[in-house]
Amino acid sequence: MDQTTAVPFRGERQAAVVVIGNLIRAIKSYALYPEGHEKRRDALERCYQDLSDFLQTYHQMRLDIGKDCLVFNGETIHSAPPEQGNLPFVFFRDGIQTLEFQDGIDFVEVETFLDLLNDHWILTDEPEGDLVTALWDARLPHIRYVVSDLFWGKDPELELHAFSIGKKAANGTVLSESRDSDQVEALRDAEDSGDGKRSVEDFGTQVWLKPIDPDAVELTPEESRRLFEWTIQEEKKDPLTDFLNVLLDSLLEIRDTQEVEVFLDTLKTLFQNLILQRNWEKAALLLKEVEEMGHRHTDPADDSSTTVAAFFKDVSDWPVLSLMEKALIETPSGELAPIQKMLLRLPPEAIPALCRLFTPNLDLKTRDMLTAVIEILASRDVGPLASMLKNTEEPRLCRLVSILGRLKGATINGILEGLIHHPSAMVRREAAAALLRRNPENIHKVFFLIDDDDERVRRLILGFVSRFRNPVLEDMLLEHLQSHGSRLEDKDHLVSCFKALGFCGSSRSLPFLEKILNTQTWRDLFRTSGRIQGALLALKAIGTPQAKELLEKAARSLHPGIRRAAKEALKE
Amino acid sequence: METGLHGEEVVRAFYRMIHTIGMYQDNNTLVHDAVSKFMASARRLVKDGDLEILIWRGRIFFQGERLPYRRETFALAGAWLDFFQKRRLAGIRFHSHVEHAHASEFVFLARLLNGSLNQENPAEWLDDQLLARGIHWVEPIREIEEPLPDEDPGAHFDDPSRVLERRKKARQSYLRGVDAVKTVSRKISVHSPAGIRKIRRLAQNMVELVLEDESLMHCLASIRDYDDYTYTHSINVALLSMCMGRRIGLSHVLLEQLGVCGMLHDLGKVEISRDILHKPGRLAPEEWEVMERHPLNGVMHILRLNAPAEMKSRIALGPFEHHLKVDLTGYPKTRLTRDITLFGRILSIVDTYDALTSHRAYRARTLLPNEALSLMWHRLYRQFDPILLKVFVHMMGPFPAGSVVRLNTGALGVVMGPDPGSETAGTRVLLLEKDDGNGFRKGEILNLTKPNAETETTGQWILSCLSPSAVGIQPAQFLLQ
Structure with a gap:
């Protein structure tokens, strides 16, 4: 049945029951569904419609609030146990005695009312106010309420006459009158705002006791305009920046650990708000000032330094830095500098959280910025980065290894040397490359990867040794080619190794190559083995007259396989 | 939507004009500004015919169209409805020849509307007064509906019963305020958790009283307690700050915040020993050092209150700044604070005034209210915001209430x-x-x-x-x- 049309027929009481029922349903849907959800909207619209219809018919709906009931026209129309989460108790808890809805109520008023009710449904441990303060702030034009004095408990017994006014003249006559006064003693409160040294005698009482010209206190048009502007600004102002300045100024003066804890706890919350507001400069300032305060508290007996360290650890954790995720995606690449500046104020402990900020949606410049930040932070202390290496998945790990490779220090070498044994081929490759970048002599440490299962890793090593003519590399390759390792059964790999020998080797390798050409098996009559092909290519790469001579000799070989391979090598 | 926005602008300008004229004299610049703004918006609209603001069934209608509500305009709508309902008027109509009206006639109209609150039959009285003055461009519209059953149409602003009721509420708020500030201070001094829920409610009650009867609040703020200065001082500062805030047109929400700031501005004195607070004569340098820390301690105590960070950020600034001079000298020392906030500047003026006019052990004689104003105006002016000092001195008058x-x-x-x-x-x-x-x-x-x-x-x-x-x-x- 359509309740809206039924309202006039059911009578006022019944209609009131319907309104309250819909109000409760609406508030429940507020708890169940997120903002914008269709069911929540429907419940709100139904609630408004019924209330509006009721008020059009009856002009007002006044409810008396009991702790477990709502009373309308002297009759209970809704009851529920007096506990949190029940409508009468929520009103009662905050001292609302009567609640009145008046004709003319607007949809947006009902919506606001439900928002406030939802916000204050359960009283939190840290209430800044309650439903009453929220209703007062909102000033809903058609929802009136009366608040019970019960909220205050027993009123203070004090009365105005109990306030002491100080000494009275014994005879009840006047001790002094302003016009008679020519001497006033020290006014510490006036001095409070000064240098603390002056007394009122310095002010010259004769001058200041003269009356104020009434015209002088009239505002000029310019003053009036400024005053108006101030009030408008005050209405719109976000106090966050001013508050931050006050807290940071206070940091200069605070002394004991408890004070430090209180301030830093607030600054942590503020830091999160600054991130949400994308106010990177202020966030950087906050970190800078806290850091400087930490430097002022270096006494080991003072726990403040521990508190400061805990603060930096907290703000470097994922719950705080995750607030940057959206901002990093949305910030244009040209505006990344302030973010970078702020991030560089974080300790190396921030690296794990910073690494989590690499999301697929980040553009290249933002990735580069984050990489640069991590690199700098890790250069201060590699510990957090190193500890991440154990349990980070492959793509992110590769980035970390790449960053690690750019850092200095023997510790890094040790970490990288460990990583060349990592199960992930990409990580092994990245670590080996990093080691080689750091010092070409590290080839000794990574050369064993020439036999790696992964082709990309092998190619890295071969590529590196192919770059220089170097007897050390040459010896390593010769030794490797003579080792008959299982990987050398792979013809492509074998040929690549010979080629590399050709690029890094010298005449010292010729006897080894010549021996290969001269030692054929019966199978070599019909096909070219990998070793022969490799030896020929190596000779060609060595390129010395002796090597050329051996190559030409091979082109004239009686063995068709060698002859053909040598000709091909010469052609290439 | 167009009419709605224009309507909101006109209603806001009209309300501001009436409100400002209620507080200031005819020659005041704020009055001049408010009148000019309303005249400009009214003249723009009457070109198309009469301009009508009507209240019907609890809604405001502008030019026959219902004014849409927004959350930001609830307070204005509520105040406007109250204003008309209390005068049993259904609205007001400006005829097209309003564009030829003189500014002084608008001031006269606003004063009549304010004064009509005390009349038996406001609409009739207004008609008579306008007729006597020869003003024909405006027409009060009489109420066409029965008042709501709970409203007492005969209850005038200065009815003895209402006056007594207001005074009772004022006394009650004051005493509760003293009690609430004491409770918070006591809890802080023994490191117990303290909240601000009651303080906020009190501030809200005080705002209502300030909006209804500012003079009464001035009287209340003249209460002095020789034995327990800090608590009465805190309430006095809250009250006078709110009165000042009202003068400069702060919204009810900001007035509430200002009141909370006032009540908590000296919270940092909790841990200062009575020996220092009540020491006769000058303080030794180390004692000064302790005194000078109280704004900072106040901020720390506010940070420790059981309240969300956002609320704390709104109420900590004034207490921190209330001993800073406008040139940022004074204390505490600042490096990053560049400007003192509006609340801080207001608190600084009011705090000084109340301290100067209170009994202190270290002073042989307390300044009288007019002396304190003279001292602040002629000698201490450099430490205050000059515009706000003017507002304050103007508000207090040559002999402040309670003198x-x-x-x-x-x-x-x-x-x-x-x-x-x-x-x-x-x-x-x-x-x-x-x-x-x-x-x-x-x-x-x-x-x-x-x-x-x-x-x-x-x-x-x-x-x-x-x-x-x-x-x-x-x-x-x-x-x-």
């Missing part, structure tokens, strides 16, 4: 401030009569249109101001009982 005064006739009295329901500016003085013992009882109330000798040539005027302790009375006790 004990001697008239030229020799009679003693207590200044009550201007009559809030009256359209004429004047200072009311409650005469004090000797009772059978050694004290005083309430006498007649005089309305001195010109309160001091320099402007008064006949009749009665205020000759001088006296110390309440010298007379042995708590002035507020006479004004608020």
